[in-house]
Amino acid sequence: MNPQIDLTDRNGLQGDKWVGPKPEIKIQDLTEENIRFTLSNTDLSMANALRRIMISEVPTIAIDMVEIELNTSVLADEFIAHRLGLIPLDSTEAEKIKYTRDCSCSQYCPICSVEMTLNVKCTQENVTKDVTSKDLISSDPRVVPIYSGKNAPGVLIAKLRKGQELKIKCIAKKGVAKEHAKWSPCAAIAFEYDPHNRLRHTEYWFEEDEKKEWPKSKVGAEEPEPSEGEPFDYNLKPNKFYFNVE
Amino acid sequence: MNAPDRFELFIIPDGVKKITYTYDPKIDNAATFVIQKEDHSLGNLIRYSLLKEPQVIFAGYKMPHPLEHVVVLKVMTTKDTKPEAMVAKAINDSIAEVSHLRAKFVEELGRVRTQMAAAPDKAGEKDQDHEILHSTPQQAQPVQLRHQEPIVTPESSQPGVYLPNPNVDMDF
DSSP states (O other): OOTTSSSHHHHHHTEEEEEOOOOOOOOOEEEEOOOEEEESSSSSHHHHHHHHHHTTTTTTEEEEEEEEEOOOSSOOOOHHHHHHHHHOOOOOTTGGGGGGGGGSSSSOOOOTTTEEEEEEOOOTTTOEEEGGGGEEESSSTTOOOOOOSSSSSOEEEEEOOOOOOOEEEEEEEEHHHOOOOOOOOOEEEEEEEEEOOOOOOOOTOSSSOHHHHOOOOOGGGGGGEEEEEOOOTTTHHHEEEEEEEE | OOOOOGGGGGGOOTTSSSEEEOOOSSSSTEEEEEEEEEHHHHHHHHHHHHHHHEEEEEEEOOOTTTTTTTEEEEEEOOOOOOHHHHHHHHHHHHHHHHHHHHHHHHHHHHHHHHHHHHOHHHHHHHHSOOOOEEEEEEEETTTTOOOOOOOOOOGGGTTOOOOOTTTTTOOO
């Protein structure tokens, strides 16, 4: 057996104790809308599972059913219903709301849904009234449309002229983005590893000189740059993963 | 019109087990596991977890068809263990790793928030438009992390001890 291979490292076992690789996480930047962190000491499959789950399997709340009582705007009912579905709602309390399919009610009830109403009419002459997510009145103060910053205008739903009216009842439900992207909790996730392409998981196309033509990765400083003519180690595994979740 | 229902991605139909397995008729200590309604997130993770074990000779997974939300996992082990025992161990190890990661994240989040509360001016400069997550260290402690897999205590993920996850219908 090759003496260089450390069995304890591969197996994660020492006697009866789990001493396997313990993943590390380091947050570089944190705001209300963005988190940048580095995950290390784990495998690509774990990092990728984390990324996939953040995109598609974290439950959130979004408008799922729309009852249109009155729509005299220029937009079609379906059009408005679709726009309502995409409005981001505060999903901090998503855990306390049941999935409708797990609920005992037949269609929806306060345990598995939140009701919202939109009731706007334009009465002024020569004015275009903007209907935004700020006009949505929620029955539950925990589940409300969210805005970036205090003075944000809200999400535009429709524009009304004099005499036009919208009277809509919306039912917001819990779901995951696997079913529909409106339930996705994040906008984008940047995921990067191996900034110097040491593992040769990718091949850079170039005209004359690879180093001149390709910009350096922003996280490149985090890992040592390979020296010129370093032999390729095909046993290397990625170990540091850079995330940026919006 | 013919599109399959989206909920087929994650709802297991009545009477179907989450995970089933059959032994390979020709190879000893080899089995094929079929996991319903899962994808590469879980398949790849278990495969990696299995390959860490020295008793596992082969572990591979596939999703046979993009419209069938099924993961097929093939495992072959040495003769001193059984494929199902190794898969159970791999799942427990993954759960232990994820719960460790979760604890680390909560810890790190508490650290960053404390730092921000200590130097709010600097944070405000960076991002004036957005409310920075201010909180005192006391508040930062019980950070709510939602939507996690049920956490198995480290005791149950010790090697050799297999405690079935109540949420997974495994019939070993």
